[in-house]
Amino acid sequence: xxxxxxxxxxxxxxxxxxxxxxxxxxxxxxxxxxxxxxxxxxxxxxxxxxxxxxxxxxxxxxxxxxxxxxxxxxxxxxxxxxxxxxxxxxxxxxxxxxxxxxxxxxxxxxxxxxxxxxxxxxxxxxxxxxxxxxxxxxxxxxxxxxxxxxxxxxxxxxxxxxxxxxxxxxxxxxxxxxxxxxxxxxxxxxxxxxxxxxxxxxxxxxxxxxxxxxxxxxxxxxxxxxxxxxxxxxxxxxxxxxxxxxxxxxxxxxxxxxxxxxxxxxxxxxxxxxxxxxxxxxxxxxxxxxxxxxxxxxxxxxxxxxxxxxxxxxxxxxxxxxxxxxxxxxxxxxxxxxxxxxxxxxxxxxxxxxxxxxxxxxxxxxxxxxxxxxxxxxxxxxxxxxxxxxxxxxxxxxxxxxxxxxxxxxxxxxxxxxxxxxxxxxxxxxxxxxxxxxxxxxxxxxxxxxxxxxxxxxxxxxxxxxxxxxxxxxxxxxxxxxxxxxxxxxxxxxxxxxxxxxxxxxxxxxxxxxxxxxxxxxxxxxxxxxxxxxxxxxxxxxxxxxxxxxxxxxxxxxxxxxxxxxxxxxxxxxxxxxxxxxxxxxxxxxxxxxxxxxx
Ligand code: GLY
Numbered sequence: 015x016x017x018x019x020x021x022x023x024x025x026x027x028x029x030x031x032x033x034x035x036x037x038x039x040x041x042x043x044x045x046x047x048x049x050x051x052x053x054x055x056x057x058x059x060x061x062x063x064x065x066x067x068x069x070x071x072x073x074x075x076x077x078x079x080x081x082x083x084x085x086x087x088x089x090x091x092x093x094x095x096x097x098x099x100x101x102x103x104x105x106x107x108x109x110x111x112x113x114x115x116x117x118x119x120x121x122x123x124x125x126x127x128x129x130x131x132x133x134x135x136x137x138x139x140x141x142x143x144x145x146x147x148x149x150x151x152x153x154x155x156x157x158x159x160x161x162x163x164x165x166x167x168x169x170x171x172x173x174x175x176x177x178x179x180x181x182x183x184x185x186x187x188x189x190x191x192x193x194x195x196x197x198x199x200x201x202x203x204x205x206x207x208x209x210x211x212x213x214x215x216x217x218x219x220x221x222x223x224x225x226x227x228x229x230x231x232x233x234x235x236x237x238x239x240x241x242x243x244x245x246x247x248x249x250x251x252x253x254x255x256x257x258x259x260x261x262x263x264x265x266x267x268x269x270x271x272x273x274x275x276x277x278x279x280x281x282x283x284x285x286x287x288x289x290x291x292x293x294x295x296x297x298x299x300x301x302x303x304x305x306x307x308x309x310x311x312x313x314x315x316x317x318x319x320x321x322x323x324x325x326x327x328x329x330x331x332x333x334x335x336x337x338x339x340x341x342x343x344x345x346x347x348x349x350x351x352x353x354x355x356x357x358x359x360x361x362x363x364x365x366x367x368x369x370x371x372x373x374x375x376x377x378x379x380x381x382x383x384x385x386x387x388x389x390x391x392x393x394x395x396x397x398x399x400x401x402x403x404x405x406x407x408x409x410x411x412x413x414x415x416x417x418x419x420x421x422x423x424x425x426x427x428x429x430x431x432x433x434x435x436x437x438x439x440x441x442x443x444x445x446x447x448x449x450x451x452x453x454x455x456x457x458x459x460x461x462x463x464x465x466x467x468x469x470x471x472x473x474x475x476x477x478x479x480x481x482x483x484x485x486x487x488x489x490x491x492x493x494x495x496x497x498x499x500x501x502x503x504x505x506x507x508x509x510x511x512x513x514x515x516x517x518x519x520x521x522x523x524x525x526x527x528x529x530x531x532x533x534x535x536x537x538x539x540x541x542x543x544x545x546x547x548x549x550x551x552x553x554x555x556x557x558x559x560x561x562x563x564x565x566x567x568x569x570x571x572x573x574x575x576x577x578x579x580x581x582x583x584x585x586x587x588x589x590x591x592x593x594x595x596x597x598x599x600x601x602x603x604x605x606x607x608x609x610x611x612x613x
Contacts, residue, residue, distance in 0.1 A: 038603040039590040040064055041577040042407040043079075043491075045599035046171055047071040048592075050162035051409055052601040054154060062090055063154040064409045065417035066144045070163035070220060072405055074213060075171055077439060078180045078427050079405040079491065082219070082231065083240075084441040085139040086421035087287050088147055089274060089475045091484045093414035098285050098477060099150075102270040103143020104344075104468040105136025105443040109266075110258040113451040113462045118254055122449035130190055130430045132244035132257025134442035136469065138231075140421065143269040145228040150271070151415075157224035164224065167217035167437075170210045174597050178207040180403075180426055187430035191246070194432040194439065215437025236436060237264045243433045244440060270346075274477070277356060279305055280508055283479040288352065289345035292338045293420075293474025295355055296497045299337065301504065302361035303330040303368065310509035315370075318510040318520065319545050321552035322370055327505075328525050328532060328558060329368040331498060333377050336528035337364075338497075340379035343460030347467040350460065354382030373557040377528050403427075404473065404491030410484075410579040410588045412603075418487035420473035420496070443469055474500045478507070480583060486514070488578035490593075495533070498524035499574030514591040518576045521545055521569065531560035536569035540594050545569045 038061075040051035050071035051064035059067075065088060073081030080086065085105040091098045115133060116123045128134055145156055152159075173181075181188055181204045188198040197213060198205055205211060222230050230236055241264070244257030274285040277298035284301070286294025307326050308316055315322040342350055354360055360382050367374055404422035423429075423441040431440045446461075446469035453459035461470040474496050475489040486507065490499035499522055506517035521535035521544060532553065535541050550561050550568055561568030575596040580589045592598025 037588065038064070038409070038411045039579045039588045039600060040068065040407070040409045040603070041579055041590040041592045041598065041600045042068050042072065043405050043575050043577055043593065043596040043598050044072060044075045044174070045597060046075045046166055047407065048599040048601045050166070051407070052603050053162055054159060055411060055603040057158070059154045059158070060152065060413065061409045061411040061415040061417040062147050062151045063159055064411065065407065065419050066148055066152065066154070066156070066159035067162050068407045068409070069140065069144055069419065069421055070160050071166055072407070072421065073438065074163050074166040074216060076177065076405055078177065079403045080140070080421035080423055081438050082140050083138050083428060083433070083438045084421065084423035085136070085443060086143055086419055087291060087471070087473050087475055088143065089285065089287070089418040089477050089487070090147060090151060091416040091477055092151065096482065098274050100272040100274050100287060101143050101147045102272055102290070103139030103146070104290050104471060105139055105441055106267065107136060107444055107447070107463055107465060107467050107469070108257075108259040108263040109465045110260070111444070111463050111465050111467070113453070113459070113464060115258070115463055116445070116447070116449035117451070118251065123251060125445060125449070126185065127248045127250045127255065128449060129425055129442040129445045130187060131248045131251050131255030132246045132429070132431065133251070133255050134429050134445045135244040135257050135259060135431065135440045136443040137259055137263045137267045138240070138441060139267060139269055141223060141228050141231040142267055146269040146271065156228060160220050160224040164217050164220045167213040167220060170212035173205045173207055173209045173211050175207045176596050178205060181205055184427060187425075187427035190430045191432055193434045194427070194430055197432065197437065213437050215435055219436045219438060232264045232267060237261055239433050239436055240264065240440065243431050246431055275352070277301065279504070282508055284504070285477045285479065287474055289342055289350045290468040291471040291473050292342040293472050293497055293500070295342060295352060296334045296338045297474055297476070297500050297504070298356055299334040299361060299364070300330045300501050302356065302358070303333065303365040304505070306365045307370070309505060310511065318506070319543055319549060321549050324523055324545070324549065324553060325373070325556060325558070326368055326370060327501070327523060328530060328553070329374060330365070331525040332374070332528050332530045333364045333367065335494075335526055336377045336379045337382070339527070340457060341382065341460055343470050344468040347464055348458070348460045351382045357382065376530070404493070404496070406475065406489035406491055406575065407577050408487040408489070408579045408590070410487065410581060414484070414581065416477060416484050416487045416579065418475040418477055418489055420475045420489045420491070422473065422491070446470060472496045476500055476504070478504070483583055484581055485583060486578060486580045488576055490574035490576045492574040494526035495524045495573045498522065498526070499576060503576055503578070514578055514580050514589060518578065518591050518593050522573055524573055530558065532558050533560060533571050533573065534569035535571050535573060536567060537572045538594065
């Protein structure tokens, strides 16, 4: 029996969503990806090695969400030195990109067309990012970590209900290109749950990278195939929709190793993703504002799911998202006032706008500039709804090294373009930029397109520390709602003192713009305790929007998919929990091999 199948079976028979261990623990949104990580731990690998294997396996079993055609952020904490790093393998705009490239006849191109044309494809970073992490901190080779994914692609796996649902409700994306349709709709029939999916081209590609190294992706025939594939355009856009990526763009791509963003909340330390993601900054801003309220205190009307708690969360989200829209972009291209946005005085001034008894008028971005650098008072640029896809996985190894990784090809199915003969999807990450340059509306254009720039992300891999020691790693997919899924889980852990699995199961609430349209969960029975209709009515009475008519249940959504590991400081045990919103799986590994040194 193939070893990946052995691990899959182990996973399915053990399949607890919660497992305790002093050893290695992996958590991923698909059991086969968790199995790939577990296998590497079993073979003596560390957290970075396991994360690499999970990333490649997810490309095979959850191809609609992430892969080698996309990009990722990996937070790595090293037990031996106590250091934390970020590997930023975010896609970049090609050198020939321009601020107005998504503008046609004076208007922003429609997202469905722009995002499925080659113009949306950013220079992929995942392969260089994984390779960078392995070279710095791994103990396994790229080939070792690709092995489980190659087996899965070559021998196949059973399509789960989430992949089947994404094929069925694909916005046409698996149907636009014959190469994509041939994989996911063989003979014109969409794959259904339980079907067996073999991806020979993808296996060949992964084997090529395993044999020849990461350069095989960024140079030579594979690079040429990527450049050709992204020259595809939608007929609605004509020549304007053709991608601008060249072989030089691919050859020049480098992953960046960054310092994490560091913040504090009620005595806990949080390390998150700096720009080009808005994830870390926006979560830390919201926590800073919410620290002024005793969210866990039911005696004062707060506590999980109370109208007062939800109201102040909504208001903090509205304020932070107003800032995010204006101030955050790729810090390597535009100046982001990071210190100003996290300045205690600035956060105080923002939090002072939150009243527990009334809803504020639509807030504008603040002016953190005075605390960082000078700039004008900006308008809010237009925003678009973001895709619920992307994926998050977490791992802690037996030495206590931790990796927390969020990875994406942007929209579900990315651009929908499969590189012919190579079997992987290309991202549409460049539509995470402002499609209409915000500078045209007098804004500073922090997230406008420019050459070699990275589009602003919402991805928010997190690490939580107590007394200088890592205690939890988590993150989520979900476009802009990522930020709020991560916030909800953080509050559940710290303020509401929930065990990890409950913190993940509990219903989430999200607002992703200053106008404040509320989205909340309640679709699945495990989302407990529910936000009742009485609670929703109290919010409606305060003027909160998005919940529908009084007396009805407006909490019908499902958002995010949080995969987490925790380290119990008292016992030293490692635990994991995974999200039932997808097929989350946790595997605990008690290695039989002699320990090898961690990174
Ligand atoms: N494309 C999803 C994100 O980066 O936030």
